[in-house]
Amino acid sequence: MTRPLRIGMVAGEPSGDVLAAGMVAELKRQYPNAIIEGIGGPNMIKNGFHSLFDMETLSVMGLVEVLSHLPAILKVKKQLLTHFEKNPPDIFVGIDAPDFNLRVEKTLKARGIKTMHYVSPTVWAWREKRIHKIAKACNRVLGLFPFEQQVYDKYQVPYTFVGHTMADAIAIEPDQKAARQSLGLDSDQRVLAVLPGSRRGEVETLLPVFLETIEAIHSKQSDITFVIPAANEHRLAQINDILSNSDNAQARLPIKISQGTAREAMIASDVILLASGTATLEAMLCKRPMVAAYKLAPLTYRIMQRIYKAPFFTLPNLLANEAIIPELLQDDVNAENMSKQLLNFFESDNSVLISRFTDLHHTLKCNADKTAAKAVVEELFA
Numbered sequence: 001m002t003r004p005l006r007i008g009m010v011a012g013e014p015s016g017d018v019l020a021a022g023m024v025a026e027l028k029r030q031y032p033n034a035i036i037e038g039i040g041g042p043n044m045i046k047n048g049f050h051s052l053f054d055m056e057t058l059s060v061m062g063l064v065e066v067l068s069h070l071p072a073i074l075k076v077k078k079q080l081l082t083h084f085e086k087n088p089p090d091i092f093v094g095i096d097a098p099d100f101n102l103r104v105e106k107t108l109k110a111r112g113i114k115t116m117h118y119v120s121p122t123v124w125a126w127r128e129k130r131i132h133k134i135a136k137a138c139n140r141v142l143g144l145f146p147f148e149q150q151v152y153d154k155y156q157v158p159y160t161f162v163g164h165t166m167a168d169a170i171a172i173e174p175d176q177k178a179a180r181q182s183l184g185l186d187s188d189q190r191v192l193a194v195l196p197g198s199r200r201g202e203v204e205t206l207l208p209v210f211l212e213t214i215e216a217i218h219s220k221q222s223d224i225t226f227v228i229p230a231a232n233e234h235r236l237a238q239i240n241d242i243l244s245n246s247d248n249a250q251a252r253l254p255i256k257i258s259q260g261t262a263r264e265a266m267i268a269s270d271v272i273l274l275a276s277g278t279a280t281l282e283a284m285l286c287k288r289p290m291v292a293a294y295k296l297a298p299l300t301y302r303i304m305q306r307i308y309k310a311p312f313f314t315l316p317n318l319l320a321n322e323a324i325i326p327e328l329l330q331d332d333v334n335a336e337n338m339s340k341q342l343l344n345f346f347e348s349d350n351s352v353l354i355s356r357f358t359d360l361h362h363t364l365k366c367n368a369d370k371t372a373a374k375a376v377v378e379e380l381f382a
Contacts, residue, residue, distance in 0.1 A: 004031075004033040004034055004035050005031045005033070005034040005035070005090055005380075006034070006035045006036075006037075006087065006088070006089045006090050007027065007034060007035070007036045007037075007089055007090065007091055007092070007093065007376070008036075008037065008038045008084055008089035008091070008092035008093070008108070008113075009024070009036060009037070009038040009039075009040060009044070009049065009092070009093045009094075009095060010038045010039040010040070010058075010080070010092075010094050010095065010097065010100065010101055010104060011039060011040045011041060011044060011055060011095040011096065011097070012039070012055065012058035012095070012096060012097025012100055012101065013055065013058065013096065013097065013198060013199065014041055014055075014198040014231050014232065015096065015198070015277065015278035015279075016040075016041075016095040016096040016097060016119070017040055017041030017042065017043045017044050017055060018041075018043055018165070018166070019095055019096070019118065019119065019164075019165055019166075020040065020043075020044050020049075020093075020095045020118065021043035021044050021046070021047050021049075021165075022047075022165045022168075022169075022368070022369030022372075023093075023118070023165075023368075023369050023372045023373050023376070024036055024040075024044050024047045024048060024049045025047040025048070025369065026369045026370055026372075026373035027373050027376065027377075028047060028048040030373070030377070035050070036048060036049050036050065037049065037050040037051070037052060037087075037089075038051070038052060038080065038092075039051055039052060039053050039055055039058065039076070039080065040055060041055045041232075042232075052079075052080065052083060053076050053079070053080070056232075056234060057069075057072055057073060057076050058073060058076070058097055058100055073100065077100065077103065077104065080104065081104065081107055081108075084108060084113075085111070088111070088113060089108075089113060090113075090114070090380055091113065091114045091115070091116065091376060091379060091380045092104070092105060092108050092113055092114070092115045092116070093115075093116045093117075093118055093376060094115070094116070094117050094118065094138070095118045095119060096118070096119040098117070098121040098134075101117060102117065102121075102133060102134065102137040102138070103137075105117060105137040105138045106133075106136060106137040109136075109137060109138065109139070114139050114379055114380060115137065115138040115139055116138050116139060116140050116141070116142060116375070116376060116379055117134065117137065117138040117140075117141050117142070118141075118142040118372060119142070119143070119144060120141050120143040120144070120145075120148045120151075120152075120159070121134060122310075123148075123151055124147065124148060124151050124310065125308055125309060125310035125313075126304070126307045126308045126309055126310070127307060128151065131151065131152070131155045131157055132155070134157065135155070135157045139158065139379055140158040140159070140160060140375065140379055141157065141158065141159045141160070142159075142160050142162050142372050142375055143159055143160065143161050143162065144161075144162065144163065144164045144364070144368075145161070145164075145315075145318075145319065145364070146161055146363060147318070147319070147321075148161070149161055160371075160375045161366070162366060162368045162371040162372045162375065163364050163365060163366025163367070163368040163371065164281065164364045164366075164368055165368040165369050165372075166281065166282055166285055166364075167285055167361055167364035167365040167366070167368070168365055168366070168367055168368055168369065170263070170282070170285040170286060170361075172358060172361060172362075173287070174267040174286050174287060175267065176267055176268060179264045179265075179267035179268035180268045182261075182264055182268075183227065183256070183258065183261065183264055183265065183268050184256075185225065185227070185256075185268055189223075189225050190221070190223055190224045190225065190270055190346065191224070191225050191226075191227060191268055191269045191270050191271075192214075192217065192224055192225070192226050192227070192269060192270070192271050192272070192273060192342060192346075193227050193228075193229070193265040193266050193268070193269035193271075193272045193273070193274070193288070194210050194214065194226055194227065194228045194272075194273050194274070195228070195229060195262060195265070195266075195272065195273070195274035195275060195279050196210050196228070196239070196274075196275055197231075197274075197275035197277065197279075198231035198232070198235065198277075198279075200234065200235070200238060202275050202277075203235055203238050203239060203242070204238070204242075205295045206275050206293065206294075206295060206333070207239065207242050208242065208246070209293075209295075209333055209334060209335060209338075210273060210293075210338075211242075211243070211246050211249055212334075212335035213273060213335045213338040213339050213342070214226050214249075214253060214255070215249075215253070215335070216335045216336070216338075216339035217339045217342060217343060218253055218254070220339070220343065221343065221346065224254070224346070225254045225256065226253065226254060226255045226256070227255075227256045227257075227258065227265045227268065227269065228255060228256070228257045228258075228265075229257075229258050229259070229260070229261045229262040229264070229265040230257065230258070230259045230260070231260070231262065232259070232260065233259065236257070236259045239257060240257065243255070243257075262279065262282070263282060263286065266282060266283050266286040266288055267286050267288075269288055270288070270289075270345075270346060271288060271289050271290065271291075271342055271345040271346055272286075272288050272289070272290040272291070273290070273291050273293070273338060273342055274290060274291075274292055274293070275292070275293065275294060276292040276293065276294040276313060276314050276327060277294075278315070280292045280314045280315050280316055280325070281315040281316070283316075284315070284316040284319075284325075284357045284360060284361070285357070285361050285364075287354045287357050287358065287361075289325070289345040289348075289350045289353055289354075290316075290325050291325070291326045291328065291338055291341045291342055291345075292314045292325060292326070292327045292328070293327075293328045293329070293332075293333040293338065294313070294328075294329055294333070295329070295330055295333050296329075296330070301329075301330055312327060313327060313329070314327045316357070316360070319360050319363075319364075320356060320360060324353060324356055325353075326341045328341075
């Protein structure tokens with residue numbers, strides 16, 4: 001190929017940005033002149049990606065919640081497709097964000113462009129028949145978890161298990177001392193990391209009840225320090241605003257806020273309270289006991305109750321196929337429940353749980369960045 005290789009990509013939220021960054025770096029290593037563009041975040045950009053739009057526009061969660069953001073999302077989709085019509089990529093890779101990316105992939109595939117989807121939609125949990133839509137939209141799915149393979153084999157849809165880039169990046173035995181030094185925490189402090197999510201709606205919903213939980217814990221164990229890492233500048237401003245409107249919580253409680261240090265905060269901690277999502281996988285890889293919580297809009301929750309078929313909703317429990325961590329949803333997400341579970345972890349020997357986390361870590365450690373990049377190149381030149 002005499003002209004530079006063109007690769008289109010879209011990551012719709014911070015977890016996708018982290019996931020795709022290493023793949024972008026590996027593709028740029030192999031093809032230094034490649035133009036890799038679309039929508040991405042700071043991690044992808046740092047590795048040579050050109051983002052045409054702010055990723056924050058797509059970072060919306062929930063069946064109902066997305067409706068108010070729909071006009072902006074549709075506008076971005078139209079502009080993106082127009083750009084790719086004028087500058088056709090040799091291959092397009094949608095990273096997660098299936099509601100957006102599968103539509104983009106289907107349109108581009110119809111134009112004769114090869115397409116791939118990185119991160120399998122949760123066909124194993126609900127709406128299994130979506131796999132037919134996936135097959136029409138993309139040439140191959142790159143998956144993170146080994147239990148997904150059987151669903152794709154059942155429908156004879158091309159699938160490659162690549163493992164998870166975080167499993168490669170995080171040490172089997174993370175260095176808590178170094179993480180604490182980096183965050184300015186003493187080695188003998190007891191630390192709870194509090195992660196209310198990377199999306200605006202998650203933080204708005206979960207941080208107030210997480211603060212109530214912090215209050216409850218502090219009333220019983222006043223020597224515990226609380227670290228709240230913000231996913232980005234948007235979330236940092238939002239977290240500070242919520243704290244300033246919560247009876248000046250930061251002045252009254254031992255709360256430390258930082259930006260862009262979620263993994264360090266997890267490793268530095270003894271226990272973690274977090275929003276359910278990719279962060280639960282990261283917490284598992286950091287080998288820290290956790291309580292995962294989530295609250296959906298009431299209508300979204302009622303819909304999901306009818307269609308969600310998996311026995312768990314957190315990744316550690318799904319990978320283990322049993323309830324190895326507490327997962328709380330809707331009304332169960334309250335200060336009493338969460339403080340009780342968290343204090344139990346502080347007071348218990350968690351070695352059996354950590355051993356289970358370690359076993360699961362090994363199953364996902366597959367050099368994902370290189371494996372995913374290799375699959376993209378193979379598909380491109382197939």
